[in-house]
Amino acid sequence: MILLAVQREVVEAALERILPAEGASPVALTSAMRYSVLAGGKRLRPVLCLALADVCGFCGNTAELAEVAEAAAALELIHTYSLIHDDLPCMDDDSLRRGHPTCHVVHGEAMALLAGDALQTVGFEILSTRPRGPAHVGTRAEAAAMVARAIGVDGMAGGQALDLVETGRTHEGEEARTLLRQIHAMKTGRLLAVSASLGALYAGAPADLRREVERYGDRLGLLFQIADDLLDVTADTATLGKTAGKDSAQAKLTYPALFGMEGARAELDRVLEEACDAAHAVEGRDGILSALATWAARRDR
């Protein structure tokens, strides 16, 4: 998608502005932070945030755009924090991420732990200080609170904990599917949904439009997760940039495991339809948002 490529440039530039500079003290810490953030990735959360800001009619000046891009990029810092901690030996113990050795393999466990910690912190620092100026103070407080709710006990961290506890246990039938949906929604869905909502917030969208945006973000998050589950089965490690086939090796609850490949693809199509519905409610027609959803759903084909 053109959108993804263009926005990603903006996000990369914003990331460079909000990250500690190369060689900044303490070097061991800032190198570990930069290593993982700048290892690449789709930058989906910031891109989604900026796309929604656009669609909702963001009309700030150049300085405000740069600051909103920085706030959007903060979502990538927070996402990266979760990846670094998730890869640690006491968690998934993974050695490959975004096509590179994981943070703790290169920088050691202690520094990887601190890099994740500090990336969460810098994320909140940026969210609570951008866009600058007294006119945006309410936006800043609300953005920090929204993201905190999305990544805390009822969101990302809680989803990780549920995943840890439930992996390896036997789950069957409807109970298993409910649990799978809950874990996915918490682990990745809520941060993706809030990334979309933030875009609407930065554009000053009214409450009813923000609710539609949230519904779209929520569906898009689920879509990505189902597609990721499928890719873990169908793609190889080189394509993924992370260890393929890991989910089934760890007996994780996944869509292919619970629905079978065909069932999971059917579920993907169903959620794509819901995402496009929500996209129409926001855009009023087929546009960037439904294209983004379709792209997300077709990654494994």
Added chain:
Amino acid sequence: MILLAVQREVVEAALERILPAEGASPVALTSAMRYSVLAGGKRLRPVLCLALADVCGFCGNTAELAEVAEAAAALELIHTYSLIHDDLPCMDDDSLRRGHPTCHVVHGEAMALLAGDALQTVGFEILSTRPRGPAHVGTRAEAAAMVARAIGVDGMAGGQALDLVETGRTHEGEEARTLLRQIHAMKTGRLLAVSASLGALYAGAPADLRREVERYGDRLGLLFQIADDLLDVTADTATLGKTAGKDSAQAKLTYPALFGMEGARAELDRVLEEACDAAHAVEGRDGILSALATWAARRDR
């Protein structure tokens, strides 16, 4: 001190309100969070915040006081996050904290990691949502930003990283003392200083008073650290509630190691005098703040 005892009651009640309820889902995560936060401790950061709010003339109503107490208690969540991560096997690998087995000993490494992560997040959620109401929105955004700066790369996390890198290396003379001061200021000083500043912020203190409060918080932070370094040598494990003598066993940079016991005590007296000076500038006389500093300095006697 009467102050400490009274304020601590208020803080304990606020902690119960901002923590996930007992048995809240996911239980494995919320139990680990509650375990470490409710293990006790001096609650110094919240108490300091509330003391400064009082001294600076806080005059909110009962509801606002309760919300400010919650914001102050968020500082304890953030402090506890740092303790949990600091105790992990890949960091200090400690098994005793606040007189109880450490979080990872009881709840496992993975859940301890997530509990620390989530405590940082909930900390920012509370800081960016209390005190409530449109009148306080600027305060909320500023409080979150202030704390983020104090615990990030240039603060707590950076100090931990420096400590990790420098422990075991040979340092001598003035260079060693400068490094020691820097590590202490970053690791613990900045969060203590910002705890004091937040109290002034919540009381609506003017900028010049806030600067004096910051100076006081900064000196008090250093005071506590020197006293802690001394206690690590003079007190036993039962009194401390954490492993005594650990600093020298790990060849950490400490005041007794670099200045000797007498030199460290002289340094403590010097900093106490500075803290009392700053306290006078805030209170205009001997009051709560100089009493607090004196109490902090005399803990090892």
